[in-house]
Amino acid sequence: MSTQKVDILLPVFGEAPYLVETLNSIIPELNDLNAIIIIEDRPTEVTRGVIRDFQSEFPHKVKAIISKSPGVANALNCGLEFSDAELIARIDSDDLVIAGRISKQRNELSKRNVLVLGGQALFIDESGNSRRPYKTNNPISMLEINRQMFFRNPVVHPAVMFRRDSALAAGGYRDEFEGLEDFDLWVRMSLLGKIRNSRDVYIRYRISGTQASRRIRNVKSRHCAILNQLPTQLVRKKLLFLETIQEIEELNSTATRENLGRFGIHCLQLFYISPVTSISYFRYRLSSHLKCKWQEQMKKG
DSSP states (O other): OOOOOEEEEEEEEETOTTHHHHHHHHGGGGGGOSEEEEEEEEEOHHHHHHHHHHHHHSTTTEEEEEOSSSSHHHHHHHHHHHOOOSEEEEOOTTOEEOTTHHHHHHHHHHHHTOSEEEEEEEEEOTTSOEEEEEEOOOOOSHHHHHHHTTTSOOSOGGGOEEEHHHHHHTTOOOGGGTTSHHHHHHHHHHTTSOEEEEEEEEEEEEOOHHHHHHHHTTHHHHHHHHHTTSOGGGOTTHHHHHHHHHHHHHSOSSOOHHHHHHHHHHHHHHHHHOHHHHHHHHHHHHHHHHHHHHHHHHHHO
């Protein structure tokens, strides 16, 4: 069986201050890539110059195209249409690819026979330094991924590799879910086949204040709209579950009697709505908390 071709899609918007770092991190992967497809979504002149310089350095590997419409979902759809590879990998213009990712991820995706294969990510700040909680702890199995889709996106978009024909069959990205366009696509692709995560770390994922505020905006209504498309057995009382999760997330951390009482009521409500999913949620929160504490102790020596 011949090795399936992989294109990496890299949408670039505006100033993109970390683009040079991102592009340099992809260079070690060039031999395993069919092409790097850079989709320009209203970049600045400086950013456009960086793209042109990189393209002239690797003319046979780098393809730069202009998005037909503004927005990351539209840019990614342009990349999907332009690509002729069987597999699509993703990276954002502020994240870093970990060396060996493409070959390792392609082999695992083929071995598992899945449509979407995500991976873990190391968190970094604007300066490239590690930051809490240091590393993702995303679920591995499709069953656990479907459970966690009740309350969060369990697949890191810039660390994913998926089958291009399946993404197109699912309808591609939809710009009405801008900011959660990946979550929306995974939900629809999960109806066509398997979605899994790898235990391997594939990227360094940069977290900035502007990114966080953008993702928080209108997240509740968009999650509800996306979750409406999940299989029936997974979405019973899903909106109430999601609203309760958000109530817990928004509780003040001060251990007052009122907060503890509300927390206890919400926990009972979650368990009543969906016992299995509520256990998954609290197990995830506890494991993340303990891992952070352990890593902090290790850093202190």
